[in-house]
Amino acid sequence: MKSPAKSRKVSSRQIAARAELVEERQLRQMIATVLRLAKSTGAEETEVHIDEVADTLTRFANNGIHQNVAEHGVTISIRTVLDGRTARATTNRLDEDSLRAAIEASLSLAHSQPKDPLLLPMPGKQRYRRVNRFVNRTAALTAEDRAQAVRRACDLAIKNGQVAAGIFASGQSQSAIGNSRGLFAAYRETHAEFSITMQQEPAASWAKANSADVRAFDPQKLAERASEKAHLASDARELAPGRYTVILEPAAVLDLVGFLFYDFAATALRDKRSCLNDRMGKQLFGKNITITDDVYHPLQEGAPFDGEGLPRERVTLVESGIPKNLVYSRASAKAAGKKPTGHGFALPNEYGEAPMNLVFAGGNSSLEKMVASTDRGLLVTRLWYIREVDPYEKVMTGMTRDGLFLVENGRVTGAIRNFRFNQSLIEMLKNVELLGPAVRATGEEAFEMVVPAMKVRDFHFSEVTKF
Amino acid sequence: MWDLCTNALDTARLRGAAYGDVRAMHIRQRDLTTKNGQVGTLAQSESIGIGIRVLANGAWGFASTDRLTRDGVAACAAQAVSIAKASALAKRGEVVMAPEESYVDSWQSPFRKDPFEIPLERQLALLLAADEEMRRVKGVTLTETDMQFRKIDSWFASSSGSRIHQRKVISGCGIAATSFQGDEIQKRSYPNSFGGQYALQGYELIESLHLLKHAPIIAEEAVALHSASQCPEKIGTLILGASQLGLQIHESIGHPIELDRVLGQEANFAGTSFLTLDQLNRLKYGSSIVNVVADARLDHGQGLGTFAYDDEGVPAQCTDIIKDGKFRGYLSNRETAHLIGLKRSSGTMRTESWNRLPIIRMTNVSLLPGTWDYSDLIADTQDGILMETNRSWSIDDRRYQFQFSTEIGWEIKGGKKVRLLKNPSYSGITTEFWNSCDAICKFDHWTLWGTPNCGKGQPMQTMGTGHGASPSRFRNVRIGTAFSNQ
Numbered sequence: 001m002k003s004p005a006k007s008r009k010v011s012s013r014q015i016a017a018r019a020e021l022v023e024e025r026q027l028r029q030m031i032a033t034v035l036r037l038a039k040s041t042g043a044e045e046t047e048v049h050i051d052e053v054a055d056t057l058t059r060f061a062n063n064g065i066h067q068n069v070a071e072h073g074v075t076i077s078i079r080t081v082l083d084g085r086t087a088r089a090t091t092n093r094l095d096e097d098s099l100r101a102a103i104e105a106s107l108s109l110a111h112s113q114p115k116d117p118l119l120l121p122m123p124g125k126q127r128y129r130r131v132n133r134f135v136n137r138t139a140a141l142t143a144e145d146r147a148q149a150v151r152r153a154c155d156l157a158i159k160n161g162q163v164a165a166g167i168f169a170s171g172q173s174q175s176a177i178g179n180s181r182g183l184f185a186a187y188r189e190t191h192a193e194f195s196i197t198m199q200q201e202p203a204a205s206w207a208k209a210n211s212a213d214v215r216a217f218d219p220q221k222l223a224e225r226a227s228e229k230a231h232l233a234s235d236a237r238e239l240a241p242g243r244y245t246v247i248l249e250p251a252a253v254l255d256l257v258g259f260l261f262y263d264f265a266a267t268a269l270r271d272k273r274s275c276l277n278d279r280m281g282k283q284l285f286g287k288n289i290t291i292t293d294d295v296y297h298p299l300q301e302g303a304p305f306d307g308e309g310l311p312r313e314r315v316t317l318v319e320s321g322i323p324k325n326l327v328y329s330r331a332s333a334k335a336a337g338k339k340p341t342g343h344g345f346a347l348p349n350e351y352g353e354a355p356m357n358l359v360f361a362g363g364n365s366s367l368e369k370m371v372a373s374t375d376r377g378l379l380v381t382r383l384w385y386i387r388e389v390d391p392y393e394k395v396m397t398g399m400t401r402d403g404l405f406l407v408e409n410g411r412v413t414g415a416i417r418n419f420r421f422n423q424s425l426i427e428m429l430k431n432v433e434l435l436g437p438a439v440r441a442t443g444e445e446a447f448e449m450v451v452p453a454m455k456v457r458d459f460h461f462s463e464v465t466k467f
Numbered sequence: 468m469w470d471l472c473t474n475a476l477d478t479a480r481l482r483g484a485a486y487g488d489v490r491a492m493h494i495r496q497r498d499l500t501t502k503n504g505q506v507g508t509l510a511q512s513e514s515i516g517i518g519i520r521v522l523a524n525g526a527w528g529f530a531s532t533d534r535l536t537r538d539g540v541a542a543c544a545a546q547a548v549s550i551a552k553a554s555a556l557a558k559r560g561e562v563v564m565a566p567e568e569s570y571v572d573s574w575q576s577p578f579r580k581d582p583f584e585i586p587l588e589r590q591l592a593l594l595l596a597a598d599e600e601m602r603r604v605k606g607v608t609l610t611e612t613d614m615q616f617r618k619i620d621s622w623f624a625s626s627s628g629s630r631i632h633q634r635k636v637i638s639g640c641g642i643a644a645t646s647f648q649g650d651e652i653q654k655r656s657y658p659n660s661f662g663g664q665y666a667l668q669g670y671e672l673i674e675s676l677h678l679l680k681h682a683p684i685i686a687e688e689a690v691a692l693h694s695a696s697q698c699p700e701k702i703g704t705l706i707l708g709a710s711q712l713g714l715q716i717h718e719s720i721g722h723p724i725e726l727d728r729v730l731g732q733e734a735n736f737a738g739t740s741f742l743t744l745d746q747l748n749r750l751k752y753g754s755s756i757v758n759v760v761a762d763a764r765l766d767h768g769q770g771l772g773t774f775a776y777d778d779e780g781v782p783a784q785c786t787d788i789i790k791d792g793k794f795r796g797y798l799s800n801r802e803t804a805h806l807i808g809l810k811r812s813s814g815t816m817r818t819e820s821w822n823r824l825p826i827i828r829m830t831n832v833s834l835l836p837g838t839w840d841y842s843d844l845i846a847d848t849q850d851g852i853l854m855e856t857n858r859s860w861s862i863d864d865r866r867y868q869f870q871f872s873t874e875i876g877w878e879i880k881g882g883k884k885v886r887l888l889k890n891p892s893y894s895g896i897t898t899e900f901w902n903s904c905d906a907i908c909k910f911d912h913w914t915l916w917g918t919p920n921c922g923k924g925q926p927m928q929t930m931g932t933g934h935g936a937s938p939s940r941f942r943n944v945r946i947g948t949a950f951s952n953q
Contacts, residue, residue, distance in 0.1 A: 056550075057926055061732040064559030068550045069529040069926070071822040072543075073516060090512035092533045105511050112587035113506045114595075143528075143553035151557035165734035167925050197735040204734070271502070272608040272647035350500050350507025350611070384738075387859040389872055389892070389949045391652045397870050397949060399863045401738075418863060420870060420894070422949050444736065462948050463894060465868035466741075 020139075021052050021174050022074065024186050030094070031178035034078055037096065038103045038180070045081035045122045046103070047179040047308075049346060050074065055171030058146040063154040063164050065147060079347060080106040081122070084115040086348055120330050124181040128311050131187075131296060131304050133212040134172065138190035141170040141214055153196055153223035160227050166196035170214060177309045187303035193442070194219040197402060198230035202467050203415065205229030206382055206402035208251065210442040212301055229381065233403045236415035238464055245377035245433075246459040247370045247407065250441035252380045253454050257360065258446020259388060259396060260425060264293070264317050264325075265343075266332040267352025275394045275426065276323050285321040285429035288363070292316050293327060293343070293355030299440035299450045300357045307346030315341050317355060321429075329353040362452035363435030370434050370455040372410045377455075379405040379412060383421075386445045394425040398445075399465065419461035431457045471540045472624035475519045478544035480626060484521035484551065486564075487544070488625040490778055491517040491535075492821035497583065499590055500613040501598045506591065507611075516821035519547045525561035526554035531822040564801035565811050567781055569628035574775035576635045577765070578669030582616035585670045590614055593678060594640075600682035601644040606690035609645035613662060614638075614673065615919075621778070629780040637771065637931065638672045639665030639919055644686040646693065653692035653889065655685035655874050659710045660857050665917030665931060667769040688875060688887075695887035698876050700947030704851030705893055706844065706940045709908075711873055712834065713916035713934035714857050719897040720752075720759055721832040721932065723866035724788055724796070725815075726803040737923050738864025741897070742794065744807060750794040753901030756837055759789040761798055763814060763830035768915040770933025772830035779816035779825055786813045788832065792902070800827050819928035826924045831915060833935030837907025841938055844906050846882040852946055853877045853884065854891045859949070862897075870894035872949045892949035900941060908937035 022030075031048045038046035052074045059067035077090040080103060087109030089102040146168040157164035174188035192214035197206045207226040209217035248256070260275075268274035276284075294314045295302050304312050308330060315325050328336065329344025332352045343353040371379060381403035389395040400418045407413070436453035472489045479487040493515040500507035516533035517540055528551025532543040582590075594612040601610040617637040624630050641663015643656040658664040658676055666672050707715065723740040727733055742750070753759075760767075763774055763783035774783055779801055787795040798815040799807070817828040845853070854873040862869040876891030877884040915935040922929055 055926065058554070059735075059925055060557065061734055062559060062730070065526060065554040065557045066732055067529070067824055067826075067925075068527060068554040069531075069824050070546055070550060071531045071926075073514075073531075073533045073822060075514070077512075087509040087511075089510065090514075092514050092516065102513075109509050109511055109587060113509060113591055116505065118505075143550045144556065147553040147556040154557060154559075163731065163734075165731060167735065169925075195735055199731070199734060206735070271645075273645060273652060277647060348507065348509055350502040384864055385861040387861045389859050390890070392647075392650055395949070397859060397861045397872075399861065399868070401864050420861070420863075420868060422870075422951070460952065462951060463868060463870070463945075465863045465865075466896065467863075467865060467867070 021054060021172055021188055027176040027186055028184065030076065031176065034076065034099055035180050037100050038080060041103050041107060043080040043082060043103065043107060045180050047079040047122055049077040050176045053171065053173045056143065057167055057169040058143065058150055059167050060150045060154060061165035063157050065150055068143060078102050078106050080110055082107055082110050084119055085110040085113055086119055088348065118331060120334065122179045122181050123183055123308055123310060123330065125183050126185065126309060126311055128185055128304050129296060133189040133301055135190045135213040138170055138192045138212065138214040139172045141192065149219045152220055156223050156227060157198055162227055162230055163199040164196060167193065168219060169193045175303055177305065179309065183309045185305045185309050189301055194222055196223050196226045198226040200230040200234045203230055203233035203236060204402050205233050208442050210448055211440065229403045232405065233415040236417045238417045241419060241461045241463055243458045243460050245374055245455065245457045247367065247374065247377060247379045248454045248456060249367065249381055250439050250451050250453050251382045251443040253451045254441035254449050255383045255386055255443040255445035256396060256425060257451060258449060259386065261358060262354050264327055265352050265354045266326040266328045266336055269326060270332065270335065273391065275392050280323050283321050284323055284426060285318060286432050287320045288432055288435060289318055289321045289429050290361035291318040292359045293357050294359045295357040297357065297359050297450055301448065302357055306342045306344045308344050310340055310342040310344065312342035315355065327353050327355045359450040360438055360452060362438030365434040365436050367436060367453050370453065371407050371412060374407045375409060377407045378416060379407055382443060389422060395422055396425060397422045417467060418465050420463040421460060422462045423460045428456055428459065433457055468622040469624065469630065471517060471535060472622055474537055475517065475540045475544040476624060476626050478541040479519060479521045479548055482545050482548035484523045484548050486522040486626050487519065488623065488780065489517060489519050490818060490821055491622040493620040494820060495618045497616045499594060501594045502611050503609065504595065504598050504602060514820065517543065518821045518823065519544050520824060521547045521551050522562055523548050523551035524555035526551050526558040527562060528554055529824045562802055563805050565804035565809060567801060567812065570776065570780060571630045572775065573632040576667045576769065578636045580670035581636065582638050582670040583618060597642045597678040597682045600679055601642065601686040604683060604686035604690060606646050606648065607644045607686045608647045612642045614640040623776065623778065623780050625780050631776050631780060633775055635667060636669055637665060638668050638670060639663055639917065640673050640676065642678055642682055644689040646689040648693045651693055653689050655689040656856055657681040657685045659916065660874060662919055665771055665919040667771060667773045691887060692875065692889045695889040698852065698888040698891040698947050700951050702943055703946050704848060704940065704942055705944040705946060706848065706851055706853040706938060708855035709912065709914050709936045709938055710916050711854060711857050711871065712936040712939055714860055714918065715871065716832055716834055716934045716936060717918055717932060718860060718862045719866060719869055720788065721829040724798050725827045726797040726799045727827045729797065730803055730806060736925050741865045741867050746794055748795060751792055751902065752789045752794040752898055753792045754904045755792045756907055757789050757792050757901055757904050758835040759832065760835065761786045761788055761813065761830050761832045767831050768935065770831040770915040771917040771919060771931030772933035777814045777816045778818045779812065781812045781814035784814045798827050798829065817930055819930055823926065823928045826928065828923065828930045829932040831933030831935060833915065834907065836910040836913045836937050839906050839908045841908050841912045844908055844938060844940060845879060845884065848879045848940065849881060851879040852888065852891060853879055854893065867896055869897065870949055890950050893944050893946045894948045895945055900944065903941045903943055904939055905942055906940040908939065913937040
């Protein structure tokens with residue numbers, strides 16, 4: 001046995017190497033094994049999903065690391081079809097006996113239900129557009145690398161009399177799908193994320209970035225930005241609630257408009273729970289609002305295929321303020337007499353599909369230009385705890401957080417106590433006066449999207465809190 | 468499993484860990500849903516793995532794996548130690564934990580009917596029948612039902628000698644009817660929204676809920692809401708139904724008493740708390756009839772926050788949170804208990820799965836029953852609004868200012884429910900709200916509600932929490948703000 005001291009010197013690199021993902025060749029073998037076992041149990045059709053994750057996350061607070069974690073796992077999810085019935089069983093035990101047990105569980109579940117006359121046969125082989133979002137530098141990031149970056153950020157906080165909290169995460173994941181009709185698709189990506197809150201009592205501010213490539217952001221620059229804004233936010237005064245012109249930074253835009261994504265699902269319209277029911281083809285938003293779903297956009301992430309293995313298509317959802325198209329799974333497309341767009345969730349499910357890679361068209365107004373053009377308004381860093389109040393008018397409630405600033409006569413003049421808002425997204429997207437360049441935004445309420453900063457008139461704040 | 472746990476602890480010690488604990492878990496889950504008379508989700512899953520937490524060089528490290536071989540677990544333990552040593556590069560002080568005894572024990576949550584032994588056909592038949600009952604009502608445009616069952620085995624081992632096996636069985640179900648008319652979507656759910664009722668029980672929970680009886684009632688209410696009056700905007704008297712009050716407790720008491728939030732450990736994500744340490748034993752949190760406990764013991768009921776030991780090996784406890792209106796206690800773990808000078812953790816470290824680090828979570832944070840009969844409470848209210856079943860919830864990141872809306876409301880005049888109200892909402896400041904409580908119904912009306920979807924931590928963890936509550940009355944509450952449009 002090696003001495004602990006000797007082991008320590010090489011441990012982190014060895015461990016990083018151990019986190020390498022299963023190769024595509026092995027994924028194909030695993031899927032072939034399940035298909036073989038399923039055939040022998042009598043399944044008429046079989047679909048196999050494999051998901052693997054190797055993630056690490058360093059968490060800091062009070063100017064030091066307090067949690068630091070790593071996980072690795074592989075799951076296999078098996079859907080079988082028997083006599084017009086389908087069901088799914090999932091396991092992370094990869095030996096043949098366990099896989100056979102999962103297949104049998106899937107068949108047993110399927111057998112227990114009524115026949116589904118609308119169930120479609122599984123799709124055959126597909127062609128996929130290649131996307132490369134696996135960055136070796138991100139995959140190779142170590143716990144020491146993250147700790148050093150965190151230490152620099154915390155040192156800055158200490159120097160500025162502030163308290164830092166946040167995360168530095170990195171990891172790699174992959175998913176593969178194959179079925180008994182010959183379909184196979186596989187995709188892998190890396191991800192890195194740095195988020196920091198700088199507290200300068202009684203205020204705080206925040207900055208966050210996220211990318212497949214850890215070199216796409218500089219943690220120390222994010223720390224500096226949060227630190228400067230926390231200082232600016234530290235002497236907040238109270239304003240009366242009411243309607244204000246707001247300048248929403250991209251994270252604030254993302255966390256609001258992120259709640260719109262499921263409304264573009266054909267199944268949601270069919271179920272009459274979308275805000276777009278009776279509104280397709282009408283001038284619903286301002287003419288400066290154009291939204292696409294585009295997994296191939298250079299700032300997007302995610303697999304180029306859906307839960308049934310169909311290739312994702314780029315879909316224009318809103319053009320110049322008019323909702324034009326929806327996304328479809330195979331089942332919802334058949335019901336509507338349309339072509340599937342490659343947005344279906346893994347079957348069986350009751351939700352159908354959704355666009356997961358929203359891209360809003362941007363403009364050319366920087367945040368500085370938006371501030372300079374504003375006589376009186378509020379600059380919003382981020383929003384928090386957003387929930388839907390009215391599903392058809394799409395009224396959302398939530399709070400401002402980590403830096404709300406008053407803009408007067410074209411410049412930021414001070415910090416304001418946080419407000420609660422109750423605001424219709426439909427009305428908000430009618431009232432957009434200026435758009436910034438579209439960027440990859442990351443917040444805490446919605447998954448990452450490509451959105452611009454927005455200047456919006458008449459944004460409704462209903463109450464104020466105590467800080 | 469114990470061999471693997473011992474293997475992990477031995478490896479961690481050899482690599483330089485001063486302390487280690489291990490959670491091996493095997494989680495089995497079944498999910499059933501229906502929509503508009505058709506089966507929606509029909510799935511079963513299992514997940515098994517091990518998570519290893521170590522203290523080395525005075526700092527924490529955690530690693531998890533599903534490679535349950537001696538080599539896989541040893542590598543995972545070594546990784547945890549390596550991560551702890553990296554943590555030490557940016558630590559601010561040595562981690563010290565409040566003392567705790569070691570325990571060797573095995574415990575199983577009580578249940579009468581194992582939900583995994585009940586034929587799936589029977590479970591689906593019940594959901595489809597409830598779905599059909601709702602669809603009979605004209606005007607209903609969407610019907611949804613769901614059931615979920617979990618069986619969780621966990622093996623906890625620590626380097627200080629604890630060996631604890633626990634098995635928990637969790638059941639849950641709910642139904643919902645939605646109606647879209649004109650420019651309005653109205654929805655009613657039973658027995659609660661967002662999935663229904665969940666408890667640490669077997670299939671007997673499902674049978675006790677009488678879904679078929681309630682299905683037509685909520686369907687008719689969903690349609691009737693379209694022609695109901697809009698909830699007025701005013702300052703007035705509010706009566707909350709028990710499930711909505713359960714969520715009110717969760718958001719405005721349960722989260723702010725989490726000591727990791729209070730100490731800034733969640734500042735970047737979940738937020739902090741207005742309950743700074745100087746408030747303990749001083750703050751008048753609520754009126755003198757408000758008594759709240761955090762109770763993980765079986766004596767309190769079979770809630771989602773019930774267990775024998777937490778995921779740090781600390782026995783279940785009952786902690787006074789609010790006693791006669793005064794703020795008395797926090798939710799703590801061994802580390803935060805030591806930080807604020809407590810002798811012992813209150814036993815609230817919980818983890819979603821083997822691949823997550825245990826963090827401070829609510830157990831069963833409950834408002835203790837009062838003295839009122841529900842019919843007397845309504846009869847005693849001259850002018851008020853009764854609100855039931857949550858529709859939306861939001862609160863600021865220090866847990867002062869909140870806003871809730873509910874699916875349905877009734878105006879109360881002269882001690883009687885006089886008309887249906889749609890789109891009810893209310894808002895306020897936490898301590899002002901709890902100090903305005905002037906009536907709490909007695910135990911006959913008290914339910915230990917399960918909140919199955921509480922998110923916290925990074926990476927995100929979802930946890931089930933329990934909240935006992937009975938209908939209660941609050942004075943001078945701001946009502947109707949969510950739909951105001953000044």
